[in-house]
Amino acid sequence: MDKVFDQEFLAKLGRLTLQVRRIMAGRNSGERRSPHKGHAVEFADFRNYVGGDDFRHIDWNAYARTEKLFLKLFMEEQDLLLTIFLDLSQSMGWGEPAKERLARQLAGAFAYLALAGFDRVAVAACADRLQGYLPPVRGRPSLQQVWDFIAGLPLGGLTDLNTALKDFGRCAPGPGVALVVSDLLSPHGFQEGLKYLQYLKQDVILLQVLSPDELAPALHGHLRLVDSETGDAREITVTAGLLKAYRRRLEEFTRETRAFCYRRGMAFVQLGSNESFEDIILRTLPRAGVFR
Amino acid sequence: MHLFNPAAFWFAVTIPIIILMYLLKPRYREISVSSTYLWEQALKDIEANSPWQRLKKNLLLFLQLLAALLLVLALSRPYFPVLGDIDSHVIVVLDCSASMMATDVLPSRFEAARRQAGQMIDDLGGRDEMTLIGMGERPVVLASRSRDRVQLQQALARARVTTERAALEPVLTLIASLVRDTGKASVIILSDGHTLPVENEVRLACPVELHRIGKKSDNVAITTLATRREGARVVTLARVDNFGNETVETGIELLADGHLLDVRPLRLGPREAKDVFWEDLPRQTVTIEARLTRPDILSLDNRAWAVVDRVEPRQALLVSSGNVFMERAMALVPGLQLFKTTPGNYDQEMKGYSLYVFDGWLPAQLPPGNILCLNPPRENILVPVLGMINGIERVSPAGEDPLLKYVDVDGWQLARAGRLACPAWGRPLLEYKGVPLVLVGEHGNRRVAVFGFDLHDTNIPLQTGFPILVNNLGAWLVPGVEEGMVLTGNGESVGLRSLPGTEEICLARPGQEEEKIRPPFPRTISLQEPGVYRITQVTGSQRIVSYLVRNAGNALESDVKPYKLPWKGMVGGREGEAGRKTNQELWMWLAWGALLILLVEWGVYRRGY
Numbered sequence: 001m002d003k004v005f006d007q008e009f010l011a012k013l014g015r016l017t018l019q020v021r022r023i024m025a026g027r028n029s030g031e032r033r034s035p036h037k038g039h040a041v042e043f044a045d046f047r048n049y050v051g052g053d054d055f056r057h058i059d060w061n062a063y064a065r066t067e068k069l070f071l072k073l074f075m076e077e078q079d080l081l082l083t084i085f086l087d088l089s090q091s092m093g094w095g096e097p098a099k100e101r102l103a104r105q106l107a108g109a110f111a112y113l114a115l116a117g118f119d120r121v122a123v124a125a126c127a128d129r130l131q132g133y134l135p136p137v138r139g140r141p142s143l144q145q146v147w148d149f150i151a152g153l154p155l156g157g158l159t160d161l162n163t164a165l166k167d168f169g170r171c172a173p174g175p176g177v178a179l180v181v182s183d184l185l186s187p188h189g190f191q192e193g194l195k196y197l198q199y200l201k202q203d204v205i206l207l208q209v210l211s212p213d214e215l216a217p218a219l220h221g222h223l224r225l226v227d228s229e230t231g232d233a234r235e236i237t238v239t240a241g242l243l244k245a246y247r248r249r250l251e252e253f254t255r256e257t258r259a260f261c262y263r264r265g266m267a268f269v270q271l272g273s274n275e276s277f278e279d280i281i282l283r284t285l286p287r288a289g290v291f292r
Numbered sequence: 293m294h295l296f297n298p299a300a301f302w303f304a305v306t307i308p309i310i311i312l313m314y315l316l317k318p319r320y321r322e323i324s325v326s327s328t329y330l331w332e333q334a335l336k337d338i339e340a341n342s343p344w345q346r347l348k349k350n351l352l353l354f355l356q357l358l359a360a361l362l363l364v365l366a367l368s369r370p371y372f373p374v375l376g377d378i379d380s381h382v383i384v385v386l387d388c389s390a391s392m393m394a395t396d397v398l399p400s401r402f403e404a405a406r407r408q409a410g411q412m413i414d415d416l417g418g419r420d421e422m423t424l425i426g427m428g429e430r431p432v433v434l435a436s437r438s439r440d441r442v443q444l445q446q447a448l449a450r451a452r453v454t455t456e457r458a459a460l461e462p463v464l465t466l467i468a469s470l471v472r473d474t475g476k477a478s479v480i481i482l483s484d485g486h487t488l489p490v491e492n493e494v495r496l497a498c499p500v501e502l503h504r505i506g507k508k509s510d511n512v513a514i515t516t517l518a519t520r521r522e523g524a525r526v527v528t529l530a531r532v533d534n535f536g537n538e539t540v541e542t543g544i545e546l547l548a549d550g551h552l553l554d555v556r557p558l559r560l561g562p563r564e565a566k567d568v569f570w571e572d573l574p575r576q577t578v579t580i581e582a583r584l585t586r587p588d589i590l591s592l593d594n595r596a597w598a599v600v601d602r603v604e605p606r607q608a609l610l611v612s613s614g615n616v617f618m619e620r621a622m623a624l625v626p627g628l629q630l631f632k633t634t635p636g637n638y639d640q641e642m643k644g645y646s647l648y649v650f651d652g653w654l655p656a657q658l659p660p661g662n663i664l665c666l667n668p669p670r671e672n673i674l675v676p677v678l679g680m681i682n683g684i685e686r687v688s689p690a691g692e693d694p695l696l697k698y699v700d701v702d703g704w705q706l707a708r709a710g711r712l713a714c715p716a717w718g719r720p721l722l723e724y725k726g727v728p729l730v731l732v733g734e735h736g737n738r739r740v741a742v743f744g745f746d747l748h749d750t751n752i753p754l755q756t757g758f759p760i761l762v763n764n765l766g767a768w769l770v771p772g773v774e775e776g777m778v779l780t781g782n783g784e785s786v787g788l789r790s791l792p793g794t795e796e797i798c799l800a801r802p803g804q805e806e807e808k809i810r811p812p813f814p815r816t817i818s819l820q821e822p823g824v825y826r827i828t829q830v831t832g833s834q835r836i837v838s839y840l841v842r843n844a845g846n847a848l849e850s851d852v853k854p855y856k857l858p859w860k861g862m863v864g865g866r867e868g869e870a871g872r873k874t875n876q877e878l879w880m881w882l883a884w885g886a887l888l889i890l891l892v893e894w895g896v897y898r899r900g901y
Contacts, residue, residue, distance in 0.1 A: 094326035159327070185327035214326060224320040227328045234328045235320050236335065245334040253330065 012282060013112055016291040045073040080119040081136055081176030083202065084110055085168070086150065089127040089159040090229040091185050095211025099273045102280075103181040103209050104150050106271075109281055110179050111146040113291075115139060121146055122173065126182070127157030130167035158229045159186040165193030169200060178202035183209055184257065191260055204266040205290055208257070211273045217246060297495075300367035307361050355893035362886035366879040381437065381476060382416070383423045383467055384409050386451055387483035387505070388432075389458035390849040394484070394590045396508035402453040405482035405505050412480070413444045423470060424448060427483065428456040431463045455592065455822055455844045460487035460859055464494040471498050485855035486848055494859075502857050509853030510536040512560065513593035513845040514544075517582050519573075519600050526573040526600050530582045534560035535851040542586035546570055548577040555585075573600075579824050579839065590852050593845030597824045606770045607631060611638050612651030617753035618666065622649065624759055625766030646770045652746060660793055662739040662769040667746040668710065675731060675742050676713040684709055687729060690720035695732060695764045699757040706752070709745035718742070732765070737793060741765050786817055786840060798828040802842075 049058060049069035059072040084107045092100040107123065114121045120136040123146060134149045161182060178197045184190055184206075197204050219238045226233050236242065254270055261268035269288045271280055285291050295301075325331065386409055392402035409424065416422055416439070424434035424447050435447035471477040477498040484506040516531035534540055539561050546554045553573065560566060573580070577600050584594040608622060610632045622630045631645070635653040648659050651666040654674055663674070670677050684706035689696050701722060709729055714720055718733030718740065731742040752758050797813055800806040802823025817840070819825060825840040844850075 091326035094324065099326070183326065185329045187327075187329050211326065214330075219323070222320045224322040225328050225331055226322060226324045228324050228326050232328060233322070234331060234335070236331065242334060242338060245337045246330060249330050249334045249337065 010112065012278075013109060013116070016113055016281070016286065046070045047073060080114065080117070081122065081174060082110060082114040082119055083122040083124060083136075083168070083173075083176055083178045084150075085124050085126050085165065085178060085180040085182070086153065087127070087159065087161065087180075087182030088125050088131065088153050088155050089157050090155065091159055091183055092209075093155045094228050095213060095273050097211075097273050099183055099209045099211055100155055102271065102273045102275075102277065103207075104153075105277050106181050106207060106209075106280070107150050107179070108147050109277075111150070112143055115143050115146065120173075120176075123149055123153075124164075124168055125153045126159075126161060126164035128160040128163060129157075130164050131157065133168075133171055135171070136173050159183075160188050161186045161190035162188055162193040162196075165190075166196050169196065172200045172202075175201035176203070177205065179205045179207065181207045181209060183214070184253075194260075194266065195264065198264060198266075204261075204264075206257075206261055206266055206268045208254075208268070208270045209273055210270065215250070215272055217243065219243070294372065294499075295368045295370050297367065297369045300364060300369070303367060304361065304364040307357060307364070351896055352893060355889055355896060359886045359889040359893065362882045362889060366882035366886065369877060369879045370882075371877040380417070380478065381421045381423070381471075382412065383425065383470065383477055383479045384412060385425045385427050385463055385467075385479065385481040385483070386434075386448075387458050387481070387487075388426045388428045388451060388454050388456070389486065390453075390455045390592055390844055391458075391484055391486045391590065391852050392453050392505070393592055394506060394508075394511070394852045396506055396510070396589045396852070400453070401484055401505045405503075406448060406451065408482055408503060408505075409448055410445060413441050413448065416441060416444075424451075425463060425466065426451050427458050427460065427463050427481075427487070428454050429459050429488075431459075431466050433466070455820060455842070457846065457848050458483065458487040460857060461490045461492060461494060464490065464496065464859070467498075468494060468496055471496065481857065483857070484852065485857050486851065487858060488848065490859045504854050504856075506852065506854040508536075508589055509851070510538070510540075511588045511590045511593070511850055511852045512536070512540055512542055512584055512586060513590070513850035514582050514584060514596040514843070515565075515593070515845045515847055515850060517580070517596035517598045517843065519580055519598040521601055525571060526575060526577055528570040528573060528580055528582075528598065530568045530596065531565060532558060532560065532568065532584070533565040533845075533847070533850065534563060535853065536588075537562045540586060540588075542584050544568055545583040545585060546573075547581040547583070548573055549579055550581075581824075590850065592822065593843075593850045595822065596843045596845055597822075597841045599824065599839040599841055606646040607644065608647035608649060608766075608770070609633065609642060609645040610649040610651065611635055611653065612649070612666075613653075615651045615666070615747060617747045617758075618649065618651060618762070621753075621759045621762035622766065625763050625770070628766055628770055647766070658735075658738070660738070663735075664741045664743075664765065664769060666743045668712075668742060668744070670710075674735070674740065675715055675718070675744075677710040677744070678713055679711040680708050681706075681711050681724065681727060682708045684724045684729070687722050687724055690723045690728070693721055695721060695768055696761070697764060699761045699764065700755075701757055704750070704752050704755055704757070706745050706750040708749050712742065712744040732768070739769050741769060786819055793831045794829045795832070796830040798826075798830070800826040800828075 046059065046062070047070065049055075049071050053071050057071050057073075059070045062068070062070045086103055086107045088100060088103075092098070092103060111121045111123070115138070118139070120138045121142070122136040123132075123134040124130055125132040132149075132153055134146065137145060159182070161180075161184070165180075180194070180197075182190070194204055194206065222235070222237050224233050224235050258268050267288060267290050269285060269290065271284065275284070281291075386405055388402065392400065392405065394401050397404040413422060419439070421437045421439050422444055423436050423438070424444060426432040426434055434451055435444050438444050438447075467477075467479055479496065479498055479500040481500065481502045482505060483502065485502065485504055512532060512534050514530055515533045516529065519526060519528040521527075528546070530544060530546075532542075532544060539559065541557065541559050543555050543557050545552060554570060556568060558566060558568070580598045580600065582596050588594070606627055607629045608631065610619060610622065610630055611634070612618065612632070613634055619630065619632070622628065628647070633642070638655060640655065640657060640659070643660060645659070645661050647662050647664060649664045649666070650668075652669065654665060654668055654672040656673070658673065665674055668675055668677055687701045687704040687706070689701060706724075706729070709724070712728045712731060714728050714731060715733070715735075717735045718728075718731040720728035720730070721732050721741075722728070722730040729744050731740075731744070733740055747753050794813070795811075797809040798806050799809060799817060802821045802825065806826075806828075817825065817827070819840065819842040822842050822844040825842065827838045827840065829836045829838070
C-alpha cells in the first residue's frame, strides 16, 4: 500500500473531501455537518428562548432590535462513519491487472481521505458472506492499521453480495457512508444488499471494478470458459455474434445498475482495472460527485 | 460384396455429414474467466434467437445413426455371390446380329460364339439348367430352363445369324422376368458388344458377364444409298464409312438395273466417311446397286441397293353436285389425279379409277375401286343411316388410329349429321357421343370411308385438321405409295397392301425364284436378305410392279470393333470366364439389425439417458 501512495499523491488526496449526500448524525465532534445543532461556528437558525436554555446563546443584538429573546443556533460539526465494503471473492483476483488490486487501492484511498478528515473508518470484506470486519477507527494514526487490514484480507470464495451486505446488519455501528467496491458479478444479485444498506441509513457509493477483458473481451475460437469461483465450465465458440451479444448484455447490465442506483439515490461509477489510479481518484470520482 | 441397388446410398449422405460434424468437433481451449455469469446470459440470448443448436454427444443419437445406417445398407440390397450352388441356372445370350458375321474370328464371330455356348452346354452340371436366348431386334428363346444337353445342343444348332441389329433391352427385360421368382441365375452374353442403346433402366438381380467376341475393326461399309429424280435426271448418293483404324483404298462400282455404269476409286482415312454422287444416270433406271471392291471382315455391308421413284399418279373420280372443299383437299393428296362428274352424268362404265368419291349420292351398284362416301343418303347399299343428329358441338376420336395422325379435331362443329349405324365391316374413326361421324373399313375387297355429314353443314373444311385427314384417308384409300420404299435395315418385315381386285402377287426375293401368292394375301413380307424385292400385283391383264429394298449397312452393325455393352446396369458383371454363382442377399439381416438397434434405442430412451 505504501508504494501506491507517495507523498505527492497523498498531498493531492488531502485536498479532496468525501462528498456526503445526506447530512447524517455522527458520534464524535468532527468536521462534517450533522443534523444536530450544536456549538460550532457555522450559524444554522434562530428559535425562541424557553426556560432552561443556555442564556449564553441568546442573541442580544436581536433582543436590542425586537425586545424578544432568541436563541442563536449553530450547526454542530460531527465526524462521519465510512464503511468500506471490499469484494474479495475469487473473481476479483481475475484480470490483467487484477481487479482486487485497484479495489484495495480505492479502499485505501477512501480510508485515507476519511481518516485525514477526522472521520471514522470501518472495513468489511465480502465474498459469499461477510469475511472480515474492522470496527470503526478514527484519526490519522489509525491509517496504517486500516491499510494493513485491507492489504491482509485474503482473496477467495464465491460472490454473494446480498448475503454479505445483510451480514453487516449485525455489526452496523450507525449511519454513515457505505463504499461498496465490487465487480458486481454476483449470480444472486446485489440490489437487495444495497437496499439493506440504505435501510441501515448508509449513503451508498457503489464502485464497480471490471477488467479490460471483461469490458471488451478479446476472445476467439472454441473455448471452454472456466468460472474462477465455481469451477464450472461452459464450452463456447466465440463468434462475432456472440461477442456482440456479450457486449449488449454488459451494456444492459450496466444500464440497469445505473438506473437502480439513480432511483435509490446512490452514486455509481464503473471503473476499469487498467485505468490510472490517479485519474480515478483525481478526475473520475470528483466528476462523478463522489469527492468534492 | 455387391449391391443390387447402389443408388440407395444417396440416402446415406446425411450420415457421413453428421459423423463428420462429430469428427470435426472443435478442440476447446480452456481459459479461466472471472465469472461465466454474463457469458451465460449472452449465450441464452443467442440460443433464444437461433433455430439451431449444436449437436451434443448423445447415446440416443448414436443409436439412431446406427439404425439409419443399417436401413440405408438394407435399402441398397447388398449381396455376395456364392460359388458352387448345385441348382444354378445359366442364361446364355447369343448375339445373332449382322456384325456377328464378321470373319476376324474364324470362321465367324457367330460361329465362335456358338462354339463357346456349346462348350458351356457340355460343362453343365447334373442339376444345372440352361436357357438359350438369341439376341436380334427381338429376343428369341431357343431353349428354356433345360437340363437336357442334347436338346440344348439342338436348339443351339438351330440358331441363325441375321441381318438385324441387336437389341439388348428386350433381352434384359426377358431375363428379368425369367429370374424374378428365383433370383438364382447367372447370365452370360456372347456378343461383340454392338447393341441398340438401353433406353430404360433395367436391373437384374443376378450377375451378368459379357464374353466379348471379335478382335478387329477393319470394315468399310456403304451406310447410305439414296436416289431421286430431279426433272429428267436421276441423282444418286452413296455414303461410304471406314470403321477401321487404318487408311484404306477401295473402289465403288455403280450398277443400274444390273449393268455396270461407273467405278470410282476411294481413299478413306481411319474412321472417315465420304459421300459419292452420280448425277446423270439413265432416266429409265429402276434399280441401282453400289458395290465396294475391297474385301473386308464383314462383306454384308459392301453392297447396297436403291430404287428410283416411279411417279405413276393414281386416278380418283369425284361424283358430286359441287363440293369445292373436297376438291381442294383431294388435290393436295400426293400422286392422286382427280376427275369430276355429277351424279347425273355418272355411268357404271366409268371404271379404272383407284378411288371413287361420292358426295351425297351413291350408285345402285358399287364400282370396283375404293370408295369415299360423303353424306350418304337414307337409302343406300353401303351403310345404314338411321336419322339425323343436330347441333354437334364437339367431335371426338373413337380411338387411337394412324388415320388420325396429326389431325386436331378441337373446334370441329356440325349443324347436322346422319345418324350412322356402324356396319360389321367398318370401325368408327370420329364420333359424337358414341354415334359414328366418320367410318372406315374394308367392304368386300375394297376400302371404304364414310363421312356421315355434308361438309357444307360444318365448319370442318375451315379447320387445319381437315386437309390432313383427307390426306391420311387418301394415302390409305389409294395404296401403292410404298412403291420404291427403301428400308435401311431397321425392320425385318414390311406390310403388304394389295390393290383392289388383285388376283395374284408375284414376289421375287433377292437371288431367288419368283414366288406366286394367291389370295388370301399375307399381310407382311419378310425382308431378311439384303437386296431388292420385286412385288408384282396382277389385276386382270394389268401388272403393277413395286420394289422394296433392304440394305444391311448401318452405323451400328457395320462398326465391328468389339465394344463393351451399352448398359450400366451390369451389376456384379465382369468379362471373362463364366462362373455359375448365386447371390446371397444381406438386406434381411441388416433390417433385423436396424430393428434391434431401434428397440435398444427405445429402451435407452425409457431409461432416460
